[in-house]
Structure formats: structure tokens, C-alpha cells
Amino acid sequence: MKERGQAVIDKILDTAERLFYAQGYCNTGINQVIEEADIAKASLYKHFETKADLLVAYIARTHERWQSRLDAAVAKAPDPKGKLLALFDYHIERQEIRQFGGCPFIKANDEAGVLEPRVLAGIQANKQRSKDFIGALVAGSGHRKLVSDKELTEMIFFMLEGSIVSASVFKRAAEIKSARKIIQKLI
Amino acid sequence: MKERGQAVIDKILDTAERLFYAQGYCNTGINQVIEEADIAKASLYKHFETKADLLVAYIARTHERWQSRLDAAVAKAPDPKGKLLALFDYHIERQEIRQFGGCPFIKANDEAGVLEPRVLAGIQANKQRSKDFIGALVAGSGHRKLVSDKELTEMIFFMLEGSIVSASVFKRAAEIKSARKIIQKLI
DNA sequence: CAACAAATAGACAAGTCTGTCTATTTATTG
DNA sequence: CAATAAATAGACAGACTTGTCTATTTGTTG
Structure with missing residues (x-):
């Protein structure tokens, strides 16, 4: 198993960390996270409810x-x-x-x-x-x-x-x- | 002059103060402010752009x-x-x-x-x-x-x-x- | 009282938000 | 290669957002 999912999770968390800290949680939309993390929206909601x-x-x-x-x-x-x-x-x-x-x-x-x-x-x-x-x-x-x-x-x-x-x-x-x-x- | 507007401004600021502090600025909508301040939306936007x-x-x-x-x-x-x-x-x-x-x-x-x-x-x-x-x-x-x-x-x-x-x-x-x-x- | 200014309710536009879903493509494993 | 699982793009729903606008009522002042 190559854990394909972990790479996606890391990209999401890396992006969320950067944006939540710099802009604030409320000022950061899910759409911005998926765009800057360069992943699909369905992937995000697969890993985070x-x-x-x-x-x-x-x-x-x-x-x-x-x-x-x-x-x-x-x-x-x-x-x-x-x-x-x-x-x-x-x-x-x-x-x-x-x-x-x-x-x-x-x-x-x-x-x-x-x-x-x-x-x-x-x-x-x-x-x-x-x-x-x-x-x-x-x-x-x-x-x-x-x-x-x-x-x-x-x-x-x-x-x-x-x-x-x-x-x-x-x-x-x-x-x-x-x-x-x-x-x-x-x- | 009885300063009718000051009463409205006070009600707005009292409510904004309470909500912004308790819930946060981002989590507080204008509609909640006008409702709880019991004033009209146009009044708010007359006093605050x-x-x-x-x-x-x-x-x-x-x-x-x-x-x-x-x-x-x-x-x-x-x-x-x-x-x-x-x-x-x-x-x-x-x-x-x-x-x-x-x-x-x-x-x-x-x-x-x-x-x-x-x-x-x-x-x-x-x-x-x-x-x-x-x-x-x-x-x-x-x-x-x-x-x-x-x-x-x-x-x-x-x-x-x-x-x-x-x-x-x-x-x-x-x-x-x-x-x-x-x-x-x-x- | 008459005139003027301000507050009202609430519809409305235009955009954003989260979260869901479909259909397709990609990658991994036996 | 075949089968399975995961990631993709993107449309979509429904709710919520700020801010504008109209039409009406209220209150104050000369």
C-alpha cells in the first residue's frame, strides 16, 4: 500500500494551516482551500466531514x-x-x-x-x-x-x-x- | 434638537458590542444585529457605511x-x-x-x-x-x-x-x- | 398645523458559503 | 490484464451574506 490518501490529506492540512493562520478560519472558504491545495472538493469531504x-x-x-x-x-x-x-x-x-x-x-x-x-x-x-x-x-x-x-x-x-x-x-x-x-x- | 439618531446609534453599538464580543465579528451577521437591536436595516446603513x-x-x-x-x-x-x-x-x-x-x-x-x-x-x-x-x-x-x-x-x-x-x-x-x-x- | 427629516418594514440583487452528487479518469494491486 | 479503490472536475442545491432600494410611518421643529 502506497497510502495515496496521505498525500492528499497532507496537501489539505498544509493549505488549511497556512490559510487559517494567515487569514483566519472564518475568512477562509473551503473553495479556497481546495483550489490552493490543488485537490478536488470531494476529496476534502472524503477525509474531513x-x-x-x-x-x-x-x-x-x-x-x-x-x-x-x-x-x-x-x-x-x-x-x-x-x-x-x-x-x-x-x-x-x-x-x-x-x-x-x-x-x-x-x-x-x-x-x-x-x-x-x-x-x-x-x-x-x-x-x-x-x-x-x-x-x-x-x-x-x-x-x-x-x-x-x-x-x-x-x-x-x-x-x-x-x-x-x-x-x-x-x-x-x-x-x-x-x-x-x-x-x-x-x- | 432631541438627537433622535443617537438613540439608534447607541442601540446598534450596544448590540454590536455584545454580539461581536460573545460570538465574534465574523460569526455575527448584520441581520442579527438589526434584529436584536430592534432597528431597521436602512437605519444601520445610514449611520455606518x-x-x-x-x-x-x-x-x-x-x-x-x-x-x-x-x-x-x-x-x-x-x-x-x-x-x-x-x-x-x-x-x-x-x-x-x-x-x-x-x-x-x-x-x-x-x-x-x-x-x-x-x-x-x-x-x-x-x-x-x-x-x-x-x-x-x-x-x-x-x-x-x-x-x-x-x-x-x-x-x-x-x-x-x-x-x-x-x-x-x-x-x-x-x-x-x-x-x-x-x-x-x-x- | 405644516414641513421636513429620520426611522420603519421588508423586498430584492448579487454574491458567497458549505456540502452533495454525478460522471470520468487515474492509480494501485492481485 | 482485470478489478478495485481513490482522486478528479464541476454542476448543483439551499442557505446565508452584505448592501440597496422603495414606500410608509413616525417624530421633531418652525
């Missing part, structure tokens, strides 16, 4: 890729505090690639989280995992204990979320770089 | 109201550090009223900021003013100087933005309350 299902699949795939990319980025940093700062470096790089469109999960939540519980659930899972991941890094970081481990974890999480959303408002990396510097001073 | 113009007006009015509400809330706090914490208290209260739908400006930016430059500009103005406002409070706060005034300003700004967006993901006030406690420790 509805447009909302495509959104859910997009969120799931983005979550998986986010996880492995972040793991790899943090693994490269040798010392514990460097791993905490690598979180910021990762997001600086990603937002530059994404042209400061902000967090894809937050964006999807703002557009469809109210109407589609699966989207909200996927995003909650993503953010909880992000928090847990930071928590594990904080635990072994040997930080200054200006605040507790739990507080530092939440602090880094909020600083990341806040600086990413601000970077998407002002369309520049300065906000995330600034957040990185502040955290560096406090750990 | 397009749906996008209505969005811009909604953003502008929300900005004005945000400003005066925040001024009042901070003014009530007597001491300088209390004013900084009042920022968090204000947003805790507002998000509870808003049922944790997040920041209306960020929401609008995610939905229409790419397509409508006036929306992006309005949101940038709002966030810049928020930062400046925090900066003025930090300047007179007599904080511990763990970081510089500029850094504390950005830190509080990011912690606010990050905890509000997180509160909108998890639909609870705990995130903003946690951010408040951390800042309290560090000032």
Missing part, C-alpha cells in the same frame, strides 16, 4: 508539531537556566517565521472556541502542557527563589503568552526579547 | 470606555503600589463580567486585524496607552528595583496580557489572581 473537522485536525497537528519542535529547541540548551531562556528564543524564532501573527491556538480560540468545544479542549490541552513543560524546567533550574517554583512557572508562562500576543499587536520581536531579558534578570 | 465601519466604531467606543473605567478604578486605590495591583483587580472584575472572553481588542485583532488596518491601528493605540499608563504608575510606585522602571512596566504589561489571555483559555479568574500575587511579591 465538515469544515469544523478540518479546523480540529489542524489544531491537533499544530499541537503535535509545536511539541516536538519545542522539545528539540530546549534540548539544545545545555544548562538549566539556558533552557528557560530557550523558551523565549524558540518563540522569537517562530513568530518571525509566522510574521508575528501570534499564537495559532489563541487565534483559533478567539474565532471558534465558543462555537466548537473540540477546539477549546485542544487549546486548553496545549496550554496546560506548555505550563507543565515550563514547570519541569523550573524545578531543575536552581533559580534565585525570588518567588516559589510554582510562581516562577506561572510567571514565565504569562510572560511568554503576554509578550507573544503583544508582538502580534505591534508586529515586532522586541516584546518577546524584552520579556526574555526580564526573566533572565529574575532567575 | 459598511459592517467594517461598525467594527471600527465598536473598537473606538470600547477603547474610550476602557480608558475611563480604568482611570476610575486606579484612582480609588490610595497608595502607589496599590494602584499597580488595582490594574489586576480591574481586569479580574471585567473578565468576570465578560465571562472570560478575553481582551476585546486582541479578539478583534485576531479576526479582522489583517484585513482592516483601522482595527489594527486602534488596537495598537489601545495597547500603547495601556503601557504608558502602567509606566506612569510604576514611576511613582517606589518599587524594590529588582528591575528597572521600564522593565517593571513591561513586566506588568506582559503579565496582564498573558494572564488575561490564559484566563480566557481556562475560563476562570485564577490566572489573573495568580499574576497579581506574583507582581505583589516583586514590587
Whole structure:
């Protein structure tokens, strides 16, 4: 079996990912997806029952890729505090690639989280995992204990979320770089 | 002159505000706005040329109201550090009223900021003013100087933005309350 | 009251949307 | 090669979208 269908699914998800992120889910029509993915409409509806299902699949795939990319980025940093700062470096790089469109999960939540519980659930899972991941890094970081481990974890999480959303408002990396510097001073 | 038109404009903006925030701009049709505002379609198009113009007006009015509400809330706090914490208290209260739908400006930016430059500009103005406002409070706060005034300003700004967006993901006030406690420790 | 401006209901145009379906072609496997 | 499954193009339905327009009623002011 050569899995002919997987190539089609990938083309659909690649296109959906690009358009949903750049234009928004609501502003992207199925017809634009099939045209730019260069596949037939019947093929899309064979693999995804509805447009909302495509959104859910997009969120799931983005979550998986986010996880492995972040793991790899943090693994490269040798010392514990460097791993905490690598979180910021990762997001600086990603937002530059994404042209400061902000967090894809937050964006999807703002557009469809109210109407589609699966989207909200996927995003909650993503953010909880992000928090847990930071928590594990904080635990072994040997930080200054200006605040507790739990507080530092939440602090880094909020600083990341806040600086990413601000970077998407002002369309520049300065906000995330600034957040990185502040955290560096406090750990 | 009794300004008969102002009553209509208010009804339109009240309804647009409620629907745009709760459902999203894209998910709200003009027909729903006129029906729930209980006004005629021609009246809406007399006061707002397009749906996008209505969005811009909604953003502008929300900005004005945000400003005066925040001024009042901070003014009530007597001491300088209390004013900084009042920022968090204000947003805790507002998000509870808003049922944790997040920041209306960020929401609008995610939905229409790419397509409508006036929306992006309005949101940038709002966030810049928020930062400046925090900066003025930090300047007179007599904080511990763990970081510089500029850094504390950005830190509080990011912690606010990050905890509000997180509160909108998890639909609870705990995130903003946690951010408040951390800042309290560090000032 | 008379005159003028504004709000009303609702039909309507023109386009877009999602999702379905048919008929044909392509590719893979025994 | 023959059979099976999948992808294709594109028409189509039905609902919804924004925005326009007409004809009528309401409200305000001199």
C-alpha cells in the first residue's frame, strides 16, 4: 500500500494551516482551500466531514508539531537556566517565521472556541502542557527563589503568552526579547 | 434638537458590542444585529457605511470606555503600589463580567486585524496607552528595583496580557489572581 | 398645523458559503 | 490484464451574506 490518501490529506492540512493562520478560519472558504491545495472538493469531504473537522485536525497537528519542535529547541540548551531562556528564543524564532501573527491556538480560540468545544479542549490541552513543560524546567533550574517554583512557572508562562500576543499587536520581536531579558534578570 | 439618531446609534453599538464580543465579528451577521437591536436595516446603513465601519466604531467606543473605567478604578486605590495591583483587580472584575472572553481588542485583532488596518491601528493605540499608563504608575510606585522602571512596566504589561489571555483559555479568574500575587511579591 | 427629516418594514440583487452528487479518469494491486 | 479503490472536475442545491432600494410611518421643529 502506497497510502495515496496521505498525500492528499497532507496537501489539505498544509493549505488549511497556512490559510487559517494567515487569514483566519472564518475568512477562509473551503473553495479556497481546495483550489490552493490543488485537490478536488470531494476529496476534502472524503477525509474531513465538515469544515469544523478540518479546523480540529489542524489544531491537533499544530499541537503535535509545536511539541516536538519545542522539545528539540530546549534540548539544545545545555544548562538549566539556558533552557528557560530557550523558551523565549524558540518563540522569537517562530513568530518571525509566522510574521508575528501570534499564537495559532489563541487565534483559533478567539474565532471558534465558543462555537466548537473540540477546539477549546485542544487549546486548553496545549496550554496546560506548555505550563507543565515550563514547570519541569523550573524545578531543575536552581533559580534565585525570588518567588516559589510554582510562581516562577506561572510567571514565565504569562510572560511568554503576554509578550507573544503583544508582538502580534505591534508586529515586532522586541516584546518577546524584552520579556526574555526580564526573566533572565529574575532567575 | 432631541438627537433622535443617537438613540439608534447607541442601540446598534450596544448590540454590536455584545454580539461581536460573545460570538465574534465574523460569526455575527448584520441581520442579527438589526434584529436584536430592534432597528431597521436602512437605519444601520445610514449611520455606518459598511459592517467594517461598525467594527471600527465598536473598537473606538470600547477603547474610550476602557480608558475611563480604568482611570476610575486606579484612582480609588490610595497608595502607589496599590494602584499597580488595582490594574489586576480591574481586569479580574471585567473578565468576570465578560465571562472570560478575553481582551476585546486582541479578539478583534485576531479576526479582522489583517484585513482592516483601522482595527489594527486602534488596537495598537489601545495597547500603547495601556503601557504608558502602567509606566506612569510604576514611576511613582517606589518599587524594590529588582528591575528597572521600564522593565517593571513591561513586566506588568506582559503579565496582564498573558494572564488575561490564559484566563480566557481556562475560563476562570485564577490566572489573573495568580499574576497579581506574583507582581505583589516583586514590587 | 405644516414641513421636513429620520426611522420603519421588508423586498430584492448579487454574491458567497458549505456540502452533495454525478460522471470520468487515474492509480494501485492481485 | 482485470478489478478495485481513490482522486478528479464541476454542476448543483439551499442557505446565508452584505448592501440597496422603495414606500410608509413616525417624530421633531418652525
